[in-house]
Amino acid sequence: NAGVTQTPKFQVLKTGQSMTLQCAQDMNHNSMYWYRQDPGMGLRLIYYSASEGTTDKGEVPNGYNVSRLNKREFSLRLESAAPSQTSVYFCAIRGQGHQPQHFGDGTRLSIL
Amino acid sequence: GESVGLHLPTLSVQEGDNSIINCAYSNSASDYFIWYKQESGKGPQFIIDIRSNMDKRQGQRVTVLLNKTVKHLSLQIAATQPGDSAVYFCAEIYGQNFVFGPGTRLSVLP
Numbered sequence: 542n543a544g545v546t547q548t549p550k551f552q553v554l555k556t557g558q559s560m561t562l563q564c565a566q567d568m569n570h571n572s573m574y575w576y577r578q579d580p581g582m583g584l585r586l587i588y589y590s591a592s593e594g595t596t597d598k599g600e601v602p603n604g605y606n607v608s609r610l611n612k613r614e615f616s617l618r619l620e621s622a623a624p625s626q627t628s629v630y631f632c633a634i635r636g637q638g639h640q641p642q643h644f645g646d647g648t649r650l651s652i653l
Numbered sequence: 654g655e656s657v658g659l660h661l662p663t664l665s666v667q668e669g670d671n672s673i674i675n676c677a678y679s680n681s682a683s684d685y686f687i688w689y690k691q692e693s694g695k696g697p698q699f700i701i702d703i704r705s706n707m708d709k710r711q712g713q714r715v716t717v718l719l720n721k722t723v724k725h726l727s728l729q730i731a732a733t734q735p736g737d738s739a740v741y742f743c744a745e746i747y748g749q750n751f752v753f754g755p756g757t758r759l760s761v762l763p
Contacts, residue, residue, distance in 0.1 A: 545696075572749075581661060583742065583753035584697075591749070631696055639685045639704060642744075642751060644696035 544568040545645035547632050553651045554622045562617040562648050564632030572635040573615035574599075574642065575607060577628040584631065590615055622652045661740060663758045672730040674757045676743035681724065683745035683752075688717060688728045691740045691756070700728070700741075735761050 548563045564573065571592045576584040586599030590609040604626060606618045619626060629649050633642040666672045678686070684705040689697035703710045703717045703726075710717050716729040726743050742756035 574751075581755055583755045584751075586751070589749075639702070639746075641687045641689075641699045641702055643699065646694075646696045 544643055545632055545634055547630075547645035547648050549648060550646070551649045553653065554619075555653055556623060558622050558652075559618070559620050560622065561619075562630055562632075562650075564615045564617070564645060565613050566634045567613070568634060568636075568643070569612065570634040570636045570643075571612070573609065574633040574635070575605075575615070575617045576631045576633065577601065577626075578631060578647070579628050587617065587630075624652050626650065627652045661756050661758045663760055665760045665762055666733045667762050668733060668735060670733055672728075672733045672737070672759060674728045674730075674741050674759065676726040676728075676754050678724050678726060678743065678745040678754075679752070680745060680747055681721070683747045685746040686717070686719060686726050687744040687746070688715075688726075689742055689744065689753075690737075691742070693739075697742070730759075733759075733761050735763070737761055 546565045574589040575587040578584050585601050587601055587605050588599055588607040590596045593612045596607050596609055608616045629647045631647045632645045635642045687702045688700045690700050691697045701712045701715050701717050703719050708719050714731045718727045738761045740756040740758050742754045744751050744753045
């Protein structure tokens with residue numbers, strides 16, 4: 542998905558480890574989002590950032606922190622990973638008005 | 654293995670036939686709707702959108718229908734091809750809130 546780059550693509554962690562998921566965009570959009578996707582469920586919003594310097598909690602923020610480093614980059618941090626955080630994580634961006642979100646290809650995270 | 658799309662309803666369609674995928678939304682205040690396609694191992698990809706002041710919108714081989722009376726959205730794919738095999742899900746938007754459905758897996762039979 543051109544425009545949104547997520548790293549890493551895959552990661553395995555042990556319970557209690559920490560890590561940061563990176564997201565970068567080249568479309569100059571203000572809004573950036575972090576979602577998790579679990580089997581049989583719709584995407585659930587973890588955190589979002591309406592503009593550089595602002596972040597807000599979504600539906601499932603517990604256990605996560607975010608940082609909007611600049612307009613291009615929005616990172617998601619797991620301070621102490623838990624097995625319940627095993628999921629596929631997607632970053633998305635969005636322009637102004639009635640615009641769709643554009644997604645990266647995800648980070649597949651397994652926590653043992 | 655692929656973790657996305659397990660336990661989803663599945664629609665199986667013969668190649669060349671038309672496909673209809675349905676979605677019920679929850680909020681009568683939603684004013685914008687989107688259909689996404691998600692292939693295995695990839696992120697959701699925008700297909701088509703529609704605003705609440707419309708009841709039909711057509712794209713290339715795809716049509717979205719919106720029935721606000723019963724809060725129902727459908728995606729029609731004409732002449733379904735093997736490359737259309739994927740999980741399809743809808744999103745309803747009100748304000749800054751995006752609410753995503755769990756999706757339907759479309760399987761195209763040769």
